[in-house]
Amino acid sequence: MFDLKAIRENPDAFDAGLARRGLEAEAGSLLALDEKRRALQTEAQTAQARRNEASKQIGLAKREGREDEARALMAEVGDLKARLAVLEEEEQDLASALDAMLLAIPNLPYDDVPAGEDENGNVECRTVGTPPQLDFAPKEHFELGEALGLMDFERAVKLSGSRFVVLKGALARLERALGQFMLDVHTTDFGYEETVTPTLVRSDALLGTGQLPKFADDQFRTTTDHWLIPTAEVTLTNLHAGEILDEAELPKRSTALTQCFRAEAGAAGRDTRGMIRQHQFAKVELVSVVAPEDSDAEHQRMTEAAETVLKRLDLPYRVMELCDGDMGFSARRTFDIEVWLPGQGRYREISSCSVCGDFQARRMKLRCRAKGEKKTRFPHTLNGSGVAVGRALIAVMENYQRADGGIDVPVALRPYMAGLTHISGNGGGEN
Incomplete structure (x- = not known):
């Protein structure tokens, strides 16, 4: 298993290590999946923050008699809940795919290990x-x-x-x-x-x-x-x-x-x-x-x-x-x-x-x-x-x-x- 932060910081070094193993480059594919996963996490955090804010606004709208606004906010909260469930499932699927890729990649040799095919x-x-x-x-x-x-x-x-x-x-x-x-x-x-x-x-x-x-x-x-x-x-x-x-x-x-x-x-x-x-x-x-x-x-x-x-x-x-x-x-x-x-x-x-x-x-x-x-x-x-x-x-x-x-x-x-x-x-x- 590898540190994704290290791969993001130096993808060329990671791919060079794989090349010494006789393997194709993987950094691009890994980082593309990681970027999608992190984008989903960011969207989920934004949606959760809006859901929390809207939930607070529901109570205030009801106390002030703004029933139509309260109903609209409740509908928004419901939509956000459903969206969060979808985002969580998509993020978990991407995380599983990313883990599967990482688990299949061998360790990288030290720089001074002798080069050879067999x-x-x-x-x-x-x-x-x-x-x-x-x-x-x-x-x-x-x-x-x-x-x-x-x-x-x-x-x-x-x-x-x-x-x-x-x-x-x-x-x-x-x-x-x-x-x-x-x-x-x-x-x-x-x-x-x-x-x-x-x-x-x-x-x-x-x-x-x-x-x-x-x-x-x-x-x-x-x-x-x-x-x-x-x-x-x-x-x-x-x-x-x-x-x-x-x-x-x-x-x-x-x-x-x-x-x-x-x-x-x-x-x-x-x-x-x-x-x-x-x-x-x-x-x-x-x-x-x-x-x-x-x-x-x-x-x-x-x-x-x-x-x-x-x-x-x-x-x-x-x-x-x-x-x-x-x-x-x-x-x-x-x-x-x-x-x-x-x-x-x-x-x-x-x-x-x-x-x-x-x-x-x-x-x-x-x-x-x-x-x-x-x-x-x-x-x-x-x-x-x-x-x-x-x-x-x-x-x-x-x-x-x-x-x-x-x-x-x-x-x-x-x-x-x-x-x-x-x-x-x-x-x-x-x-």
């Missing part, structure tokens, strides 16, 4: 770690998991269809260990508050973070008009929707390990094998609500938190700044963290950390106020994966695979695995 325009910020030099042909995670008898896609299809998986034994425990490990890193080292939230939400929550109305086809909806969350960004960011926060309490940092659900409507034919792109997956999410002047520093801090997970797992990765043509709907700047997968021989996204400015705060009517101030302002919101648990499992399996098909357990995870040092066939292993 992922080919993304810029590498840094590479950390060296891909392992294996003396055998590396396998992909699904080859390893199926051979170990611990990853079952066929039975998942029987239960739920494609893009689901059943994990068993040590791999199931390894996934659980990863989630617990990530929560411990973020709560202990970075001060995020561990939070348990619902996975079913109302439409307003998805509207607030930007998944609705544009991306309804990417979500799962229940028969009770609830939605399954695509990420805990939805619930963590909306915790304070409609509130006025004391700026002394900022930043607010929350983290949650949840199941996430995505329809993957636009992913036909992509990553059909394995766990890369699933309808249901676990993810540790990071969300921050900060004062506007602190958002850039918080973005760097959040990215560092996600990187720390990979560093402690000793997984090679790189950080990419997304170009304006590849960023998500609500983002003003995004850093993607891509982990190395030996089985695929390339880097794949495992975390995305975005600063959204006041875009989401405006949509969810979240404000903040400094001590002693009367005026409020919109805080900035940030979100990031800290990280995707399923993809971390894939990365561990592929980077720690052995020539015999087993998988070594990273040292950082062994306390969560009852000391298990490696995973072998049928869930076995060694301590």
Whole structure:
């Protein structure tokens, strides 16, 4: 959502931001609707003032015996009442049309975000770690998991269809260990508050973070008009929707390990094998609500938190700044963290950390106020994966695979695995 006053003051800058997203100009259409709406509001205010004045004149005319004038005034008041009802309905229709247009427009990138049409325009910020030099042909995670008898896609299809998986034994425990490990890193080292939230939400929550109305086809909806969350960004960011926060309490940092659900409507034919792109997956999410002047520093801090997970797992990765043509709907700047997968021989996204400015705060009517101030302002919101648990499992399996098909357990995870040092066939292993 955007500030219409800012668009009125600089429509060219607004349209230039949209152009960087590959979108047509919208300022003219928005301002035309806004001008009509404000004209109706002005007319309604004038009509209401005349109605109030005429109502007072009725009493005076009756007291002075001017019955004809009183009747004329009463007729005028009746006409004004009817006109006000029409004006109110027309104004509400224009306001709804204006809101619908604003809600469908993505956030504008910061001026210094790299320019580009798609992922080919993304810029590498840094590479950390060296891909392992294996003396055998590396396998992909699904080859390893199926051979170990611990990853079952066929039975998942029987239960739920494609893009689901059943994990068993040590791999199931390894996934659980990863989630617990990530929560411990973020709560202990970075001060995020561990939070348990619902996975079913109302439409307003998805509207607030930007998944609705544009991306309804990417979500799962229940028969009770609830939605399954695509990420805990939805619930963590909306915790304070409609509130006025004391700026002394900022930043607010929350983290949650949840199941996430995505329809993957636009992913036909992509990553059909394995766990890369699933309808249901676990993810540790990071969300921050900060004062506007602190958002850039918080973005760097959040990215560092996600990187720390990979560093402690000793997984090679790189950080990419997304170009304006590849960023998500609500983002003003995004850093993607891509982990190395030996089985695929390339880097794949495992975390995305975005600063959204006041875009989401405006949509969810979240404000903040400094001590002693009367005026409020919109805080900035940030979100990031800290990280995707399923993809971390894939990365561990592929980077720690052995020539015999087993998988070594990273040292950082062994306390969560009852000391298990490696995973072998049928869930076995060694301590």
